[in-house]
Every structure is written in C-alpha cells, then in structure tokens.
Amino acid sequence: MQIKDFIVDQSLKELTEHRTVVLPIACYETIISQNINGYTPLHWHDEFQYVLVVKGESIFQINEEHITVQEGEGLFINSGCLHMAKDKNDSGCAYICLNVSPSFILSQELYTTYINPYIQATNLPYVHLDAKEIWKKNILDAIVKVNQLIQLKPSYYEIDITIQLALIWRNLIINGFQLEYEQMETLKNHRMKQMLNWIHTHYAEKIFLDDIARAGQLSRSECCRYFKRILKKTPLNYVTDYRIQKSLILLQQSESNVTDVAYQVGFNSTSYFIERFRKSMNMTPLAYKKYKMADSFYGKGT
Incomplete structure (x- = not known):
C-alpha cells in the first residue's frame, strides 16, 4: 500500500511504522505524483531504504546531493539520511520502496561488525544501483523478490525474505567501500x-x-x-x-x-x-x- 501522506515528527523523522505483521520491514510501490504534496517530501528514518524505479525517472535528494534514477535503476539510502523524491519530466515515476530495520538484517552478534560501521560512516549516505555491475543487479533483483514474497505470501516466505535481505547486504558490503568517519x-x-x-x-x-x-x-x-x-x-x-x-x-x-x-x-x-x-x-x-x-x-x- 502506498503511503500518500508522510507523517513525520518535528525533526522530519518519518513516523510511519515500517513493518508487516511479523517482520520489521515495509515494501510497497509508490507513484510519486499521488503523494499529497505531488512529491515525496523531505524526511528521514532509522531504517535502511532500498528503491527500484519501475516506471519513468525520478530525482532523489539525499542530504546535499541530487541523483537522477531512471527506470530499472535504484538506490540504497542509509539510515538517518534526509531524503526526498520528485518525478522528473512528468514521467509518471513509480518505484518499489523497501524499508528495513538495520537490526533485522543480521544477528545481534554480527551487527557490530557488519552493519553498525556502515550506519556510522559519513561518506555513505547512498549508493546508486544500476544493472551494469553484477552485485548491483543482484540487489535490484532481490528487491523485486522481496516485493513478490510480501504480496504472494507463499509458505515460509518470512524465512525467504530474511535470506534475500542478507544477500542484499552482503552484495552491498563486499564491494570494498572505504568507510570514513568525520x-x-x-x-x-x-x-x-x-x-x-x-x-x-x-x-x-x-x-x-x-x-x-x-x-x-x-x-x-x-x-x-x-x-x-x-x-x-x-x-x-x-x-x-x-x-x-x-x-x-x-x-x-x-x-x-x-x-x-x-x-x-x-x-x-x-x-x-x-x-x-x-x-x-x-x-x-x-x-x-x-x-x-x-x-x-x-x-x-x-
């Protein structure tokens, strides 16, 4: 279900609870122009966000940067980063939005080593994802799979989702980002x-x-x-x-x-x-x- 009216607190932190009944995630398709503002307004949340544009193209702002994301491309937006999205050239832009609690991706024992350093890094507000590199295509394919699993709910789909989320994260971090902390x-x-x-x-x-x-x-x-x-x-x-x-x-x-x-x-x-x-x-x-x-x-x- 698309969120058409973003509810945020005074700091622009989004108050929407990003979860299904049993999982601390949310996955839905968004048509940007159907938002009450005509665009996705500036906000932030603790969850990681993965985006896959399925129609048209959009301009995303993450912190200070503006990125054009075309059909078939996507984004990883890090926890706590201010972001917004606007349709580009009235393209009817629609995208799959997957929000995931960082603590859900890996076990508590692995969180400190493999997740927290990426949240704290100041040089990783986002990653632009396209299908030109295998690891990026793997992430985009996994976003589609998670969306399908949530819609169809086959047997043991919750377990399949956790597998896909771990694969997404593995593909993201094995590519040698040199993390900085300013x-x-x-x-x-x-x-x-x-x-x-x-x-x-x-x-x-x-x-x-x-x-x-x-x-x-x-x-x-x-x-x-x-x-x-x-x-x-x-x-x-x-x-x-x-x-x-x-x-x-x-x-x-x-x-x-x-x-x-x-x-x-x-x-x-x-x-x-x-x-x-x-x-x-x-x-x-x-x-x-x-x-x-x-x-x-x-x-x-x-």
Missing part, C-alpha cells in the same frame, strides 16, 4: 535536524531567522549557508514552503476555509498565503480545495 559531518547533520525540528514545532508562529539559527547553534550567515547547501533555499523560504505543505491537509477538510487555514499554518495575511500557494501549487487554495473535494466525492462513487 565528526564535523555528523555535527552538520545533527544541527540541520535541530533547525528543522524547531521550524516544524513553531511553523504556526511568527518566525525570525535568528530563531532558526539559534536552534542550530549557528550564526545567521552559517544558518543560511546550511539551508542553501542542503535544501537549495533560504531558511525563511523553507518555512513558507513547509507552511504550504501543512495547509494541503487542512484544505481537504470539508469545514475549512482559506482564511482560517492561512492563519492556522502561520501566515498573517490571506492574500500573501494565496500568492505563495499559487506560486507553489499552480492554483489558488480555493481551487485546490474544490479539486480535492470533487476528487474525494467521485472517488467514493467508484
């Missing part, structure tokens, strides 16, 4: 999450640049550099965009109105909210609300 990179990641956490707690209030910088224990100029480098926008533009994201959910409530929603998400002017909403969504808040209400009505009728 304390400054870890600190940067922590400070960025602190600033995002503060914004997501206080977005409905009046926010100043000094507030955001203080949350990350940075100067105003350093705070701006962090946001420009990682998110390619200013801190206050990020605040505005986040408020627009939060408004999408409120606008879909039948009793809501545009003015109330504007003030609930932190805008102190309805006209400014409409202006920024139109710029972000290519329609007014009222048009969006009517579109979603009609979509919901016709959806129930089918």
